[in-house]
Amino acid sequence: MSGRSFVVLASASMMAACGLAPSTTASGARGTSSSSISSPVPDSPIPTASGQVAYVNRAGQFTFAAPADWHIQSCEDLGGYAVSTHSGPPPCGRLEYNDAWFIVESPSGDQRQALPPNRGSSFYTGTLTGTTEVTVDGVRGNRYTATVDKDLPLPPPKGTTQIYYVFFNGYRTYAFVYDHFPADPDRSADFDGLVQRTVRFSA
Numbered sequence: 001m002s003g004r005s006f007v008v009l010a011s012a013s014m015m016a017a018c019g020l021a022p023s024t025t026a027s028g029a030r031g032t033s034s035s036s037i038s039s040p041v042p043d044s045p046i047p048t049a050s051g052q053v054a055y056v057n058r059a060g061q062f063t064f065a066a067p068a069d070w071h072i073q074s075c076e077d078l079g080g081y082a083v084s085t086h087s088g089p090p091p092c093g094r095l096e097y098n099d100a101w102f103i104v105e106s107p108s109g110d111q112r113q114a115l116p117p118n119r120g121s122s123f124y125t126g127t128l129t130g131t132t133e134v135t136v137d138g139v140r141g142n143r144y145t146a147t148v149d150k151d152l153p154l155p156p157p158k159g160t161t162q163i164y165y166v167f168f169n170g171y172r173t174y175a176f177v178y179d180h181f182p183a184d185p186d187r188s189a190d191f192d193g194l195v196q197r198t199v200r201f202s203a
Contacts, residue, residue, distance in 0.1 A: 055082060060106035061172055065198040067190065072102065081105045086155075086181070098154040101184065102191070103177040111173040116144045116164045123177055124152070126162055134165065137200050141167030141174075143192075157181060163188060165195045174201060 052065045055072060060080020066072055074082040075092035083090055084102040097103060105122065112118070116125045126148035134143050148160040156162070159182040167174040176199070178191040 057082060057104075057106070060104070061202045062104065062106055062174060063198075063200045063202075064104070064194055066194055070102065070187075101179045101181060103175075105175050106172050108172055110168050112166060112168055115166045115173070115175050116146070122175065123164070124148075124156065125164070126156075126160065134196065136165070136167065136196055139167045139169045139174075139201055141165060143195075155179075155181070161188075163191060167201070169201050172201075174199075 051068055053068045053070075053072070054063065054065045055074045056063045057074050057076065057080045059076040060082075062080070064082075070084050071089050072082050072084045073089045073092060082102075082104040083097050083100050085097055086099040086101060090097060090100070103123070111122075114122045116123070117128050117131065119125050125144075126146040128144060128146050130145040132143045134141055142165070144162075144164040144166070146162040146164070148156050148158055148162065151158045156179045161180045163178045163180075165174075165176040176191075176195050178187065180186055180188060
């Protein structure tokens with residue numbers, strides 16, 4: 001895979017209303033079983049009353065919600081991923097999204113060495129500017145920020161600011177990536193809310 005490959009606000013109550021609430025174990029701890037999706041649902045998108053769209057990716061074993069105008073394409077092939085590009089909804093099955101501004105990928109196993117801050121092959125990462133530990137849906141991970149400070153032959157353009165979330169739940173690695181291109185509106189707060197409040201993992 002070359003430089004760029006695969007990524008991905010609603011309240012927890014909205015997710016619960018869509019059947020996306022996380023499961024709990026007998027001890028009350030949040031579980032990571034497929035029962036966290038309470039009933040079979042079609043692949044995304046699923047419009048909600050709040051104007052958000054709930055995305056269910058069974059192959060990638062994740063769910064999340066995002067604003068409808070983000071035009072996200074949720075794909076079930078290649079292990080499951082979701083992406084939104086500047087050029088419009090991309091076809092599923094492509095392995096390169098050089099103009100993507102939002103990507104989620106979910107490979108099987110522990111793939112953290114191929115993700116920030118290790119500058120692996122999955123994503124282009126600019127110069128790292130920060131790292132914060134976060135917990136989402138009971139899974140600990142990291143939030144990274146970076147800046148593209150040089151001209152590249154392919155997007156993202158110089159001046160792009162990046163946010164990466166990387167998680168490993170013992171079964172799969174989840175990466176959520178947002179690239180704020182200089183000419184775009186800043187969706188950073190919405191992206192952080194999407195990951196921290198609506199993402200659910202299952203295995």
